[in-house]
Amino acid sequence: MHMRRGVLLALGLAGVMVTTACGGGGGTGTSGGARDTGGTVTLDWEMWAGSEDEKAQLDHLAALVTQKHPAIKVNLRTAPFNDYFTKLQTEFAAGKQPCVVSMQSLRLSAYADLLEPLDGKADVQGFAPAALQALKLGGKQLALPYDLASMLLYYNKDAFTKAGVAEPKSGWTVADFEQAAKKLSTGGKAGFGMSFADLHTLSMLLSYNGAQPVTPDVKLQFDSRPMVDALTWYAGLATAKAALVPASSSDVGWGETQFVNGNAMMAVDGSWNIGSALKDAKFAVGFAPLPAGSGGSKTYLAASGFGVAKGCPYPAEAAQAVSVLTGPDAQAYLAGQGRSFPSRTDQQAAYEEFLVKQDPKNAEAVRGAIASVKDGLAGGVPLFTTKNWDSVGKLMAQYLIRVYTGDQSPQDALATIQQQSARGQ
Template identity: 90%
Template sequence: MRMRGSVLPALGLAGIMVCAACGGGGSATAGGTRDGGGTVTLDWEMWAGSEDEKAQLDHLAGLVTQKYPTIKVNLRTAPFNDYFTKLQTEFAAGKQPCVVSMQSLRLGAYADLLEPLDGKADVQGFSPAALQVLKLGGKQLALPYDLASMLLYYNKDAFAKAGVPEPRSGWTITDFEQAAKKLSTGGKAGFGMSFADLHSLSLMLSYNGAQPVTPDVKLQFDSQPMVDALTWYAGLAAGKAALVPASSSDVGWGETQFLNGNAMMAVDGSWNIGSAVKDAKFKVGFAPLPAGPGGSKTYLAGSGFGVAKGCPYPDEAVKAVSVLTGADAQGYLAGQGRSFPSRTAQQATYEEFLVKQDPANAEPVRAAIASVKEGLAGGVPLFTTRNWDSVGKLMAQYLIQVYTGAQTPKDALATIQQQSVRGQ
């Protein structure tokens, strides 16, 4: 699951809606075709960053035809950073695929363009959290293939050298603050800050339960809990316990500074467990996020596959999605180490893949997976508004000003709220 980069273009969503509505009667060419023998070919759009990833997706497409010989899948791919730009353009032109790959943080922008799958597909075997992150307005808009939570990544060597107890389940915000201060020495910082949504907002959520979006998906950046949480978060920099991103374009700042050995802790997603263990020049540890008064909390995210409105073969598309997210498909992807599976029975396969990749680091990997599962148990889906990518840009623009002391948390959040609401 890829969570960095990828900003939707400034195409008007209203324009997409108009075209989607025009195709709602069922275009004979948008997304699929049927040959004279009755075989249906469905277009499937998905992100892929390498030939290996495309080969994995081709394998999944083959599983669909293996189970349903009269259904073929035509895979169309784009790099992740281009995927949603391409998808939005295709919807606007009425050339959308039948099977749409979707990331939960972008679901709000596509909610009216996807067919609800409630009652059309079997959802047995999925983690409840995985289904929840792809549900909006009470409707299951996609079936999940992966699931992610946020973890505290930490430098075990640095903790040992400083004589600081390592993070563990039940570690508190106070423990985190004290460790960050003690580990900030010799030009290094205890914590690498971020303004990326999942990374910064998850730690604020754990701090006091602050949420930037209401349960009915309305922005509330200027709420008092958000002001309090951001004041605390920014205070880590003021207290010389954290590194501030160099610029608003450094979305992956905290994670990068952690891997470079400049920050001893960072918040990062479960999708980077394997790469962090492999790439770091020190021993990496993992723990749930530090607990505030309500316990340890994290936002959850995930990816999955849905069916576009206007697909001329919706029944076949639902069958294809069920196979693409089925037990065989997820077992295969887990065995390739692609992502933490949304199906509970296949999650052990993913853990074993990571262990086999680096047997010497089996202990931190198993600790990481245990932390992921703890996070899932108390996690909260981050439901987002239609203009969330614009919100993310505003967060980068104004939060860095708060971190550097150029603007107060209250003023910055009020500006984000005002500009975001106007942009909806």
């Protein structure tokens, strides 16, 4: 895959605070767009890219806009993923934001006041409903999605076979998961690799009993009873010697790394790492939905997409560009490049075809993975976050590891996260 391991994992350390936006003017435009004497509008588009291959893919999308709308040109500006949102924050504060803004769902609340609603301005037909919902806030469609991600249970098929444990499948329960994790914890290996990354950890808590760290109106509720009960269960996996605990609070990708390295027989990871896990693991990899708790199997969903900045002097043209960048042709192209699981339902088969062609010997595993992704989408919900989610993520790493090692109770740790985070919502 072109999606590097950890790129979407950084969703878990999201939430850049943005406090100011400068409005744009008319005329030739000074905030992300300009019109030449021939009437052609040039729009700045900001996007993350980590390689020349990724930039070439984005250049292809920019060219699609001009093919569809000859009077619109797109000027691509890129930054490495780890620098992208810091750069974007600075540009908004200085009134130098691009017209077309690339956005991730977990960061949406920090930019909600800086993006033009696209309702009635762009075509939303053909998208998976969950993808649109992930980039909607306050009832407003603030960006259109180009990808969609869910969390899966990755497992070591060879280890399950050797231990005589039935492999996970749709409908697999929390009790089944616990029994397997205990039986697979032998010979210095662990049945499960734990995490404190938000999508990974919070999805397991959600699937266990429906616990959610944020209220429907996007207020933190880390200290709620369901969160305490779910974390008590999750931390109990370590107490029962059925899971590996991260070595330190800086090991955000611990569980999935230990899985690929063969030290943990199961881990939670995102749909974006299907291809890389099949390629990097030295054993047969299987995929399944997260274990089902009292309300069935659940997962949090995330999406990336493109919006239009307030202050863009040409919002109508920018909305047209966004429609092309997230349109069927663009998504079919990205799926064929293996960049991400498409947000448009008609293009999702092309992504599966890419993964199969990339690794034909694992075609059955790929099909199982995509089936599990779709299972997750059916029972999944977007993870909406507060504006200070970056701080929340750091506090999760700091205090959850204390819970996993038995140094602090789940109730006290969650109360501390709630208290220290609530001030910056």
